[in-house]
Amino acid sequence: MTNQTGLRVGEDRFRLLEAIGRLGSISAAAKEAGLSYKAAWDAANALNNLFARPLIVTRPGGRHGGGAEVTAAGRRALRTHRRLTESLGELLAGLDLSLADGQDDPDLPGPSLWSFLMKTSARNCFHGVVSAITAGSVNTEVSLRISETTTITAVLTNQSVAALDLRQGRPAFALIKASTPLLTRDMEGMRLSARNQIHGTVLSIDKGAVNTEAVLDIGGGKTLAAIITNNSAWALALEPGMRCCALIKASQIILGVE
Missing domain, CATH: 2.40.50.100 (RNA polymerase II/Efflux pump adaptor protein, barrel-sandwich hybrid domain)
Incomplete structure (x- = not known):
């Protein structure tokens, strides 16, 4: 999924976002995702910076205390990501068929599709x-x-x-x-x-x-x-x-x- 800037937000970050929403803790979500605590925090901060509204808010409590919550904007982003992932899979499957047939399909999206890969x-x-x-x-x-x-x-x-x-x-x-x-x-x-x-x-x-x-x-x-x-x-x-x-x-x- 891309945010409003067109920059790629990786699948791993959305898995982390979903885990934070389910577990209510960045440290617990990091452990489930196999990430270090710092890597999870960096990913959470990057998500908040990349979107117009914060996707994650935290509650004070220290490294092993407190908690985290996925905001309404974060839940909307997760829903959009799921729909986009399904749609993108269908588009890429159609593109593979078109390339295999050696045909150009004017209805397929142009270069903007590949903005999903931008880093x-x-x-x-x-x-x-x-x-x-x-x-x-x-x-x-x-x-x-x-x-x-x-x-x-x-x-x-x-x-x-x-x-x-x-x-x-x-x-x-x-x-x-x-x-x-x-x-x-x-x-x-x-x-x-x-x-x-x-x-x-x-x-x-x-x-x-x-x-x-x-x-x-x-x-x-x-x-x-x-x-x-x-x-x-x-x-x-x-x-x-x-x-x-x-x-x-x-x-x-x-x-x-x-």
């Missing part, structure tokens, strides 16, 4: 709606509203804006590599030149040999993953529950449409 390596992918466009002589500033509390701004060439046919009110998606955001302590009154200053609360920290991955809750059911050096994480004294600000240059955000 991206970007750690952060957000669905949103274009809320404002400010054109310049060479570049255009595009604002994308990804939740009720967060709007991100990207700077694209005028040629790219025209090629994507970006306009106010059009759905689009933003790709942000995890290595892009710079994290800083959430300091009131601080003035910086970065166009995007996204405030959030640290949800989790995963320290590696060289780098640390921090996941921020940025409101509206959305999360942002940032990878920084271990030295930087130590200097910031990062810990869950701490307020942070992610700084992202507008020129480092990639926008796309279906």
Whole structure:
């Protein structure tokens, strides 16, 4: 199934979503699906970011406590996925027959069918709606509203804006590599030149040999993953529950449409 951005949401994530709805727990669903707790959390966060409304909400309780619930939007996504899977199977079966016969069927869907196979390596992918466009002589500033509390701004060439046919009110998606955001302590009154200053609360920290991955809750059911050096994480004294600000240059955000 694809979300509104046209990006592929894998079958494994829908199996996890169904298990969360049935078991009421991300840790229990991860165990059933054969995933690590972190992998399940990453998948849950990715699902929430990819859709306009959160599919999963959690209740506090720590790593082995609390619980999780699939929202009404999540249940609709599961129903749609089941119907789409059945329909896609029929379409592909028909396509196989057509190819075997060496015939071209004008009624078969074109390249948009293969958008189901699209993947991206970007750690952060957000669905949103274009809320404002400010054109310049060479570049255009595009604002994308990804939740009720967060709007991100990207700077694209005028040629790219025209090629994507970006306009106010059009759905689009933003790709942000995890290595892009710079994290800083959430300091009131601080003035910086970065166009995007996204405030959030640290949800989790995963320290590696060289780098640390921090996941921020940025409101509206959305999360942002940032990878920084271990030295930087130590200097910031990062810990869950701490307020942070992610700084992202507008020129480092990639926008796309279906």
